[in-house]
Amino acid sequence: MHILHVVGARPNFMKAAPVLHALGTRPGVRQTIVHTGQHYDQNLSDVFFSQLQIPAPNVNLGVGSGTHARQTADVMSSIEPVLLGRKPDMVLVYGDVNSTVAAALVCAKLLIPVGHVEAGLRSFDRTMPEEINRIVTDRLADVLFTPSADGDENLLREGVSSEKIYRVGNVMIDSLLRLLPAAIQCPPNGVPDHFALVTLHRPSNVDENETLKSILASLLTVNEQLDVVFPVHPRTRMRIAQFGIKVDKLHLLEPVPYIEFLALQRRATAVITDSGGIQEETTYLQVPCLTVRRNTERPITVTMGTNTLVGHDSRKLAMELTAILEGRAKRGSIPPLWDGHAGERIADVLQKL
Ligand code: UD1
Numbered sequence: 001m002h003i004l005h006v007v008g009a010r011p012n013f014m015k016a017a018p019v020l021h022a023l024g025t026r027p028g029v030r031q032t033i034v035h036t037g038q039h040y041d042q043n044l045s046d047v048f049f050s051q052l053q054i055p056a057p058n059v060n061l062g063v064g065s066g067t068h069a070r071q072t073a074d075v076m077s078s079i080e081p082v083l084l085g086r087k088p089d090m091v092l093v094y095g096d097v098n099s100t101v102a103a104a105l106v107c108a109k110l111l112i113p114v115g116h117v118e119a120g121l122r123s124f125d126r127t128m129p130e131e132i133n134r135i136v137t138d139r140l141a142d143v144l145f146t147p148s149a150d151g152d153e154n155l156l157r158e159g160v161s162s163e164k165i166y167r168v169g170n171v172m173i174d175s176l177l178r179l180l181p182a183a184i185q186c187p188p189n190g191v192p193d194h195f196a197l198v199t200l201h202r203p204s205n206v207d208e209n210e211t212l213k214s215i216l217a218s219l220l221t222v223n224e225q226l227d228v229v230f231p232v233h234p235r236t237r238m239r240i241a242q243f244g245i246k247v248d249k250l251h252l253l254e255p256v257p258y259i260e261f262l263a264l265q266r267r268a269t270a271v272i273t274d275s276g277g278i279q280e281e282t283t284y285l286q287v288p289c290l291t292v293r294r295n296t297e298r299p300i301t302v303t304m305g306t307n308t309l310v311g312h313d314s315r316k317l318a319m320e321l322t323a324i325l326e327g328r329a330k331r332g333s334i335p336p337l338w339d340g341h342a343g344e345r346i347a348d349v350l351q352k353l
Contacts, residue, residue: 201235
């Protein structure tokens with residue numbers, strides 16, 4: 001059996017690693033890794049490959065940045081000859097980035113079966129580019145691996161046949177559990193004892209001057225109570241510079257490697273983010289998470305976990321933060337099948353198919 005994995009952007013790497021490791025131990029399985037090159041910076045890509053012990057990609061398409069249409073089209077036109085040449089039995093795509101939907105669309109036309117890892121998540125917000133990527137990828141996929149029951153429900157409601165859906169649990173948590181011991185050993189590296197860890201990169205939060213200014217103003221207020229440690233995504237750094245916003249008082253960092261970022265999450269008093277994956281990691285680590293979005297495609301982190309949606313409401317952010325500082329943080333539990341074995345379950349399904 002020849003499985004070809006397509007990865008492109010930072011959040012793909014921790015999802016693919018456990019599947020690659022699990023399939024790597026199965027007899028008769030050959031694997032190929034195609035990196036689209038959507039993320040190309042050392043600290044958004046290479047360091048994740050080395051920390052997650054992912055073998056070097058067999059092919060790097062080198063697509064780089066661009067508008068959504070350009071980036072998606074570049075992945076499509078450059079992956080087609082690779083798929084025709086390598087003839088995989090199945091292609092696995094991960095998450096919801098542009099590389100995911102682009103590869104799925106090419107496979108569908110070439111009649112190569114596609115498996116989607118992290119299928120079925122829905123924010124019901126079509127202004128999010130990732131929501132479009134999720135819907136289209138799930139429409140095209142032949143096998144859909146979901147992390148939680150809400151994923152199955154969304155797919156069934158959209159008419160996906162139940163035989164294609166496999167609830168395997170959360171692959172991100174496999175990677176977290178594998179590298180948590182290394183994260184526990186990480187030195188604090190000059191980060192204060194008590195801090196709020198912040199990440200922001202959603203276009204809806206950072207691409208408009210007024211929105212970004214008001215979110216950063218709320219963070220400056222937070223910083224008066226609790227030091228803000230903020231690894232800044234390249235998109236956000238570019239916007240802060242473009243809009244000339246002053247954030248000198250915050251503790252700004254370059255994007256942080258995976259193990260060091262897990263260490264920061266574990267030690268944080270609170271995490272403030274607009275990321276998808278971090279809502280899940282904080283739920284697992286039982287660290288309070290305030291999500292700067294009006295919706296989430298990961299509702300289980302709110303209903304079962306430590307996540308609270310604060311939207312763009314700075315008063316709600318302040319109120320929730322005060323609750324955390326006064327010891328009234330939301331206490332969550334860990335969702336079923338977030339147990340470190342999702343990659344193994346995916347390998348089991350692929351072998352059976
Ligand atoms: C992408 C994903 C998003 C994911 C995020 C994680 C899509 C639609 N979005 O968003 O779901 O949560 O990755 O980081 O696929 N850039 C660099 N170096 C790089 C890559 C990008 O400097 O290695 C800069 C470029 O200026 C680029 C900008 O970041 O224009 C945005 O990159 P892009 O890949 O388009 O989207 P992300 O915002 O990273």
